[in-house]
Structures are given as C-alpha cells and as structure tokens.
Amino acid sequence: xxxxxxLLFTLALAAAACGSDPDEGAGTSTGASEPGADxxxxxxxxxPEPDEDNPDEDNKxxxxxxxxxxxxxxxxxxxxGALRVPEDYPTIxxxxxxxxxxxxxxxxxxxxxxxxxxxxxxxxxxxxDRQGVVLDGMHSEDLANGIIVFANGVAVENLxxxxxxxxxxxxxxxxxxxxxxxxxxxxxxxALNNRKYGLYAFNATYGLIENSYAAGHTDSGYYVGQCQPxxxxxxxxISEYNTLAYSGTNxxxxxxxxxxxxxxxxxxxxxxxxSSEELAPQRSGVFAGNWIHSNGNPxxxxxxxxxxxxxxxxxxxxxxxxxxxxxxxxxxxxxxxVAISFLPDGDILWQATDNQIRENVFIGxxxxxxxxxxxxxxxxxxxxxxNNYTSSRPADIETVLPCDGPQGDVSDMIGxxxxxxxxxxxxxxxxxxxxxxxPDQPGMADPLTAPAVTADVIPEFDTFDLDAITVPSGx
Amino acid sequence: xxxxxxxxxxxxxxxxAGDDPVGLFAxxxxxxxxxxxxxxLDVDSLADDTAEPENAVxxxxxxxxxxxxxxxxxxxxxxxxDNVFEPRVVVVTVGTKITWTNQGRNEHNVRPATDGAFESIxxxxxxxxxxxxxxxxxxxxxxxxxxxxxxxxxxxxxxxIIVVPADSA
Numbered sequence: 001x002x003x004x005x006x007l008l009f010t011l012a013l014a015a016a017a018c019g020s021d022p023d024e025g026a027g028t029s030t031g032a033s034e035p036g037a038d039x040x041x042x043x044x045x046x047x048p049e050p051d052e053d054n055p056d057e058d059n060k061x062x063x064x065x066x067x068x069x070x071x072x073x074x075x076x077x078x079x080x081g082a083l084r085v086p087e088d089y090p091t092i093x094x095x096x097x098x099x100x101x102x103x104x105x106x107x108x109x110x111x112x113x114x115x116x117x118x119x120x121x122x123x124x125x126x127x128x129d130r131q132g133v134v135l136d137g138m139h140s141e142d143l144a145n146g147i148i149v150f151a152n153g154v155a156v157e158n159l160x161x162x163x164x165x166x167x168x169x170x171x172x173x174x175x176x177x178x179x180x181x182x183x184x185x186x187x188x189x190x191a192l193n194n195r196k197y198g199l200y201a202f203n204a205t206y207g208l209i210e211n212s213y214a215a216g217h218t219d220s221g222y223y224v225g226q227c228q229p230x231x232x233x234x235x236x237x238i239s240e241y242n243t244l245a246y247s248g249t250n251x252x253x254x255x256x257x258x259x260x261x262x263x264x265x266x267x268x269x270x271x272x273x274x275s276s277e278e279l280a281p282q283r284s285g286v287f288a289g290n291w292i293h294s295n296g297n298p299x300x301x302x303x304x305x306x307x308x309x310x311x312x313x314x315x316x317x318x319x320x321x322x323x324x325x326x327x328x329x330x331x332x333x334x335x336x337x338v339a340i341s342f343l344p345d346g347d348i349l350w351q352a353t354d355n356q357i358r359e360n361v362f363i364g365x366x367x368x369x370x371x372x373x374x375x376x377x378x379x380x381x382x383x384x385x386x387n388n389y390t391s392s393r394p395a396d397i398e399t400v401l402p403c404d405g406p407q408g409d410v411s412d413m414i415g416x417x418x419x420x421x422x423x424x425x426x427x428x429x430x431x432x433x434x435x436x437x438x439p440d441q442p443g444m445a446d447p448l449t450a451p452a453v454t455a456d457v458i459p460e461f462d463t464f465d466l467d468a469i470t471v472p473s474g475x
Numbered sequence: 476x477x478x479x480x481x482x483x484x485x486x487x488x489x490x491x492a493g494d495d496p497v498g499l500f501a502x503x504x505x506x507x508x509x510x511x512x513x514x515x516l517d518v519d520s521l522a523d524d525t526a527e528p529e530n531a532v533x534x535x536x537x538x539x540x541x542x543x544x545x546x547x548x549x550x551x552x553x554x555x556x557d558n559v560f561e562p563r564v565v566v567v568t569v570g571t572k573i574t575w576t577n578q579g580r581n582e583h584n585v586r587p588a589t590d591g592a593f594e595s596i597x598x599x600x601x602x603x604x605x606x607x608x609x610x611x612x613x614x615x616x617x618x619x620x621x622x623x624x625x626x627x628x629x630x631x632x633x634x635x636i637i638v639v640p641a642d643s644a
Contacts (some may be wrong), residue, residue: 150630166624276579
C-alpha cells in the first residue's frame with residue numbers, strides 16, 4: 001500500500017509533465033474495475049414463491065435441473081460493500097458515523113444540506129457523480145463546513161461542496177492538543193462559493209490534493225496552513241474566481257504545488273507568514289510547473305485589505321522564505337508576475353528571504369518580476385536565474401540579484417503600494433461569484449466499482465523528481 | 476498525565492438535571508499545586524426543583540494542567556487565533572466578565588457545547604481581527620464551548636470555562 005500511493009504520486013507528476021490530460025492519472029487509474037465488473041460473491045438465491053399460474057414449476061424438484069449456464073447473472077448492487085447514502089443511511093453523517101476503518105461511504109446523486117464531521121480513521125467518502133452529488137450549506141452558519149475531518153487517513157472524492165458558511169472540505173489537526181493529522185486525500189472534488197476556503201488542510205501532514213476545482217471563495221480556493229513539514233502535494237488542480245488561488249500560511253517543508261492551473265483569481269499563489277497561526281515563518285515550499293495566468297479578475301470577491309496590495313499579481317511571496325519557484329508559465333497577470341515582499345502583521349514585518357526564482361517563463365504581465373524593498377539595499381538572499389522575462393524592478397534583476405554571484409545595485413526596488421488597487425466596484429459578493437469551469441470538470445473513473453483507497457499510506461516525498469517538471473505550454 | 480496533576484472537583488450529576496451545565500462542587504482533591512484551593516457549596520441553594528435521586532453518582536470534573544487560574548480577576552480575556560482559543564481552559568469565579576477577541580485572520584464564533592448552556596456569539600460579531608464580545612457566567616459550572624467554523628463540540632477549536640463560586644477562590 002505504501003508503494004501504491006508513491007506510485008500514484010509519481011503517475012500524477014508524470015502525466016502532467018508529459019502534457020497529458022491532467023485528469024488521467026492519480027486516484028483513479030490504478031486498480032479500478034471496469035464498469036459493471038462483479039468480483040464479489042453472488043447473492044444467495046431465495047426459494048421463490050410457488051407460481052399458482054404454473055403449478056408444474058413447483059414440481060421441478062424431482063425433474064432434471066436446468067443447466068446452470070442458462071441462469072440469469074445477478075448483478076451485485078453494491079460490489080464495494082459500501083455504506084450507501086441514501087439506500088442504507090438517510091444522511092451522509094449517519095453513514096460516516098457507522099463506518100469502520102477501511103470502509104467506503106458511497107453517496108448517491110442528490111443535494112445534501114448537511115455539515116459532515118468525520119472522526120473515524122481510514123475511511124473513504126465518495127460521490128457516485130462529481131456534479132450530481134452536491135453537499136450544500138445554504139450559506140447558513142449552522143452548516144459551517146461541508147466535510148470537516150478530525151481523523152487520519154480519510155479520503156474525500158468525486159463530489160461537490162458548495163455554499164458553506166466557512167469551508168468546503170476541511171482536514172484539521174489540533175495544535176493545542178498535539179494532534180497532527182496524518183494522511184489525507186482530496187480527489188476530483190469541486191468546491192464552489194464557500195465563504196472562506198474551498199479545500200483546506202490545517203495542522204495536517206502527508207496529504208494529496210489532486211484533480212480538484214475551486215471557485216468563488218473570499219479567501220483561497222486551496223489553503224494549506226500551519227504545517228512544517230507539510231509533506232503535501234497539490235497537483236492537477238484548477239483554481240479560478242477566488243480572492244486567492246492558493247494560500248499557504250506558515251506552511252512548508254516537503255510542500256509541492258506542481259502542475260496546477262491558477263487562473264482568473266483576484267490574486268494568484270501566496271505562500272505567506274502570519275502570526276495568527278503557529279509555526280511562523282513560512283519556509284521551504286516548491287512551486288513548479290504551474291500555469292499561473294490572467295489573475296487580477298475584478299469579478300471576484302474582495303478578501304482582507306492586505307491582499308488588495310497584491311491585486312492582479314500571479315504569485316506573491318509576502319514574508320515567505322526559502323521557496324523554489326521553478327518552471328512555471330506566468331502570463332497575462334494584470335499587475336505583476338511574481339512579487340517578493342514583506343508582510344505587515346500588526347507590529348511585525350515578516351520579511352521574505354532566500355527565495356529562488358528559476359527558469360520560469362513570463363509573458364504579458366503588468367511587470368514580470370518585482371522586489372519590494374524590505375531592507376535598504378539588501379535583497380535578503382532572494383535570487384533570480386534562468387527566467388525568460390522582459391521587465392523587472394529592479395531592472396535586469398537576474399544581474400543584480402543572481403543566484404550564483406554577488407548582489408548588485410538594488411536601489412531600484414519598489415514600495416509595497418506599488419500596484420494599482422482595484423476600483424471600489426471591483427468586488428462581487430461571494431455567493432454571486434461565477435464558476436465557469438465547474439461543469440467541465442471530469443469525475444473519477446468507475447466510482448461504483450473502483451476500490452476504496454484510504455489515505456493511510458504515507459507518500460514517499462523524498463523521491464520527488466524536480467527534473468521531470470517542465471514549463472507548461474499554456475492555452 | 477493530566478489527571479495526576481489536576482484538581483478534581485466532584486460534580487453531583489443529579490443536580491445537573493441532564494444537560495444543565497451547572498454543577499455542584501461538593502468536594503475537592505489536590506494532587507499538585509492547587510489552582511482552586513477548596514470548593515464547597517451549599518447544595519440546597521443550587522439544586523433545582525427536581526428531586527435528587529437517592530443514589531446520585533458523583534462525576535469528577537478534572538481541571539487540566541493547562542488550565543489558567545483566573546479566579547482572582549473580575550475580567551478575563553481569551554484570544555481567538557487561527558484556530559484555537561487561548562487560553563483554552565480557564566477557571567474563573569461567578570460573575571467574571573469573559574471577553575473573547577479575534578486575533579486571527581479567520582472569522583470565528585463561540586457556541587456552547589451543550590445547547591442553551593449560554594448565549595452563542597455569532598461569527599458576525601467576531602468577523603475580523605480586533606472584534607470582541609463578552610459574557611459573564613452567573614452560575615457555577617463546567618462550560619465547554621467551541622467555534623463551529625473550525626470544530627465541533629468535541630473536536631478542533633474548543634474551549635472550556637470552569638466557573639466556581641466566588642467564595643471558593
């Protein structure tokens with residue numbers, strides 16, 4: 001099993017690196033049965049009631065038996081042995097509460113106005129249809145999270161979570177009680193118009209978030225917070241029409257954000273540091289092979305004021321440290337491609353240090369690369385090499401802040417209020433934000449028969465091959 | 476481990492009338508440095524009208540090691556960070572004003588783990604950093620609460636206020 005997720009991990013990377021359909025790969029490509037395949041024992045056949053219209057049939061006991069080959073095959077309606085909703089349990093919560101480790105909860109098509117809490121380790125929660133199974137919070141504070149998970153090894157897949165007062169799917173440990181959640185997976189999940197985050201992992205490690213879609217959130221579509229090391233991979237996801245495409249506060253260490261598409265958000269990708277969570281400062285993430293484009297979308301919801309400073313920037317690193325930004329395609333972002341900045345946080349100014357920006361392709365951004373002045377005349381170890389870009393502040397940034405040589409004159413850095421803010425009317429209530437890509441998101445293959453794979457197997461992140469990552473081709 | 480270091484207060488469950496969070500502290504045991512030196516209550520003054528069962532079984536309320544003794548204060552502040560209440564467990568006397576202040580980036584709320592134990596504080600009232608709301612507890616009891624945005628009654632962002640009679644501080 002350990003090898004299984006490692007293989008899954010590798011396949012997901014390889015598929016995206018080769019430019020294949022991002023949905024062909026992890027999560028569904030291994031071990032899934034063909035539709036309708038029945039590998040379980042056939043159900044026991046009950047003696048039929050006597051047929052009064054054909055009494056001779058009742059005398060067949062003494063006659064030659066019919067050849068077995070002519071018997072009609074009986075399809076197993078539940079080949080996974082799943083706890084089915086609503087067939088076996090009227091609500092998702094009741095099925096989850098009844099599940100034991102290793103079980104799968106299979107949710108039928110319908111709209112479920114529930115907030116599901118998971119406290120059992122190593123279960124799978126799966127919808128039979130990604131668009132047809134909808135958990136809907138109706139924007140009620142009483143239904144804060146679509147699915148909140150306090151247990152290890154849980155997987156959520158192939159469903160939609162929308163209109164929750166707080167978050168769509170939320171995996172959370174508990175720092176104060178020393179519970180670090182270990183093992184989680186989100187696959188083929190659509191998160192729409194939840195008030196805060198779409199897909200959210202907090203104080204959790206050993207995670208995989210893949211083939212998912214998030215739109216319409218007032219913070220980020222994807223959020224990984226308070227983990228060091230995180231040991232998480234986000235891959236083949238789409239984030240659009242959110243305030244932030246991805247946010248990772250105080251999250252780093254074996255954190256790989258690879259081969260995703262972050263488009264049409266207010267702001268793009270933001271690893272950051274804040275004192276409101278433990279484990280500050282953020283450090284040591286890898287952001288590679290992503291297509292980060294067209295951010296600066298006014299048809300989004302305004303989040304906190306601080307983020308408006310980075311409006312229209314594809315990737316901003318406020319107070320972020322020791323990250324590798326590698327081989328991304330960063331194009332057509334309204335105000336900027338990549339910005340490195342401090343983050344004002346009350347009385348603290350979190351500095352961004354020692355980030356490496358390498359081998360990215362920048363096209364058509366307001367300005368491709370900028371360094372906010374954090375300390376006069378000091379680049380604080382941030383460096384740039386091998387990028388294809390046309391504009392920067394300071395000018396010729398790869399010469400003045402090289403990765404393999406002495407720092408040059410960086411007096412031309414910018415102030416934190418460099419970027420033009422959005423107009424006052426560039427703000428849409430989160431309930432009304434569009435999600436144009438949602439209908440097109442493919443579901444997992446064979447949800448009725450694909451074996452349940454829990455998230456209790458720890459991926460081998462130390463085998464991650466950065467050389468396999470290439471700059472995406474874009475549209 | 477915590478049990479060994481904790482003060483254990485005996486709570487006569489029969490007096491709690493089911494979900495009533497107000498407990499009757501009948502005795503105390505001190506295993507370590509006391510947080511609350513002694514707790515005695517006039518049972519008759521606190522018991523509700525329901526007849527107490529003859530064989531009432533005492534339940535023990537443990538005060539965790541991390542509990543903060545604030546019994547000498549009339550106002551107590553609880554910071555709400557992402558996603559934790561700090562301090563998580565406080566011991567106060569009846570009537571102490573408890574103020575929750577959002578110090579995080581996220582919205583939070585305060586809800587009693589037992590419905591109706593006290594009035595909830597909505598997320599709208601604690602929406603942004605600096606927002607605060609206050610409550611005072613008029614009766615002794617073990618008041619557990621949580622933020623429903625980041626937890627449940629028993630998991631995640633939870634907190635606890637143990638209210639003791641004023642004369643026990």
